[in-house]
Amino acid sequence: MPELPEVETVVRDLRAEVEGRSVVAVPHAASSVFRYPSPEALAAALPGASFAAVRRSGKYIHCVLARDGAAEVESEALIVHLGMTGHLEVCDAAAPERPHTHLRALLDDGRELRFADARRFGRVMLGDPDALRAARLIPALGVEPLGEEFTVQRLDALLRRTTRTVKAALLDQRGVAGLRRQALTLAAGVVAGSVVEVLRIAIRNRGSTIDDYRDLWDAKGNHQEELRVYGRGGLPCLACGTVLRRTVVAGRATTYCPVCQR
DNA sequence: CACGACACCTGCCGGC
DNA sequence: TGCCGGCAGGTGTCGT
Numbered sequence: 001m002p003e004l005p006e007v008e009t010v011v012r013d014l015r016a017e018v019e020g021r022s023v024v025a026v027p028h029a030a031s032s033v034f035r036y037p038s039p040e041a042l043a044a045a046l047p048g049a050s051f052a053a054v055r056r057s058g059k060y061i062h063c064v065l066a067r068d069g070a071a072e073v074e075s076e077a078l079i080v081h082l083g084m085t086g087h088l089e090v091c092d093a094a095a096p097e098r099p100h101t102h103l104r105a106l107l108d109d110g111r112e113l114r115f116a117d118a119r120r121f122g123r124v125m126l127g128d129p130d131a132l133r134a135a136r137l138i139p140a141l142g143v144e145p146l147g148e149e150f151t152v153q154r155l156d157a158l159l160r161r162t163t164r165t166v167k168a169a170l171l172d173q174r175g176v177a178g179l180r181r182q183a184l185t186l187a188a189g190v191v192a193g194s195v196v197e198v199l200r201i202a203i204r205n206r207g208s209t210i211d212d213y214r215d216l217w218d219a220k221g222n223h224q225e226e227l228r229v230y231g232r233g234g235l236p237c238l239a240c241g242t243v244l245r246r247t248v249v250a251g252r253a254t255t256y257c258p259v260c261q262r
Numbered sequence: 263c264a265c266g267a268c269a270c271c272t273g274c275c276g277g278c
Numbered sequence: 279t280g281c282c283g284g285c286a287g288g289t290g291t292c293g294t
Contacts, residue, residue: 083288119272251266
C-alpha cells in the first residue's frame with residue numbers, strides 16, 4: 001500500500017524519466033480507474049502534451065503538462081493516485097504488458113509510461129487540478145507534512161480541536177496529507193518532529209514494500225526492514241520483549257506494545 | 263462533527 | 279487438489 005514515502009519515491013524517479021518527454025500516442029486506456037475524463041477522451045487529449053514537471057500532492061502524483069503552440073498557459077495535469085495496488089512504470093514500448101494494465105502512453109523516446117492496478121482502487125485523471133478539486137474529483141488536502149507550512153503550531157491546533165485519536169486525526173487527509181501509521185497522545189511538538197523524521201528516513205530508504213509496492217523499476221523499497229511495530233502483532237516488542245498486541249483504531253489494524261506505547 | 267457501515271476490487275490465505 | 283468464504287485497505291458516500 002503506497003504511502004507518502006512510496007509515492008515520493010515514485011515521483012522522484014518519474015521526474016527523472018519523463019520530464020521534458022512528450023506523449024506521442026495512447027495505445028491503451030481502459031478501466032474504472034479513469035474517473036475523469038473517460039478513458040477515450042483522455043486517450044484523445046494526451047498526445048501532444050509534454051511533461052513539464054512531476055510533483056507530489058499528498059499521495060497524489062501530478063504530472064504537469066505543457067503543450068507546444070498553446071498561446072495561453074493552461075493548467076493541466078495527468079493525475080495519478082496509486083490506491084492500494086497501483087503501479088507506474090516507464091519501460092520499452094515492446095515490453096510485455098503486465099496484468100491489469102490500464103494505461104499505456106507512448107513517449108517520444110520510444111518508451112511507454114504505464115499504469116497497472118490489480119485492485120483498481122487507484123485513479124487516473126486529466127485536467128486542471130483546481131477544477132478537479134472544485135468538482136470534488138480530488139480532495140482538498142491538508143498541510144503537506146514535508147512542507148514549510150507543517151509547523152508544530154499547525155499540528156497542535158489540528159489535534160487540539162478534535163476528540164479523535166491522534167491516529168484518526170493523522171489519517172484524515174484533510175488535516176495533514178499523506179500520513180498514516182500510528183501515533184499516540186503526545187505533545188504536538190514530539191509528533192511533528194517524529195512525523196518529519198520518519199518520513200525523511202522512509203523516503204531515503206525508498207519506501208516500504210509491505211505487500212505489493214514496487215518502484216518504477218519493479219524493485220522493492222527498503223524501509224520495511226526498519227518497521228519495529230507495524231505487522232509484528234504477536235511478536236515480542238523489540239524494546240521490552242512484551243508481546244505486541246493488535247487492535248483496531250479508526251477502522252485500521254493497529255499494532256502496539258502495551259508497555260511502551262500507552 | 264465524529265464515526266460506523268458499506269461500497270469498490272482482487273489476490274491471497276486458511277479451512278474443509 | 280481445489281473450491282470458497284473471509285480479509286485487507288485508501289478513499290468516498292451515506293446514515294446515525
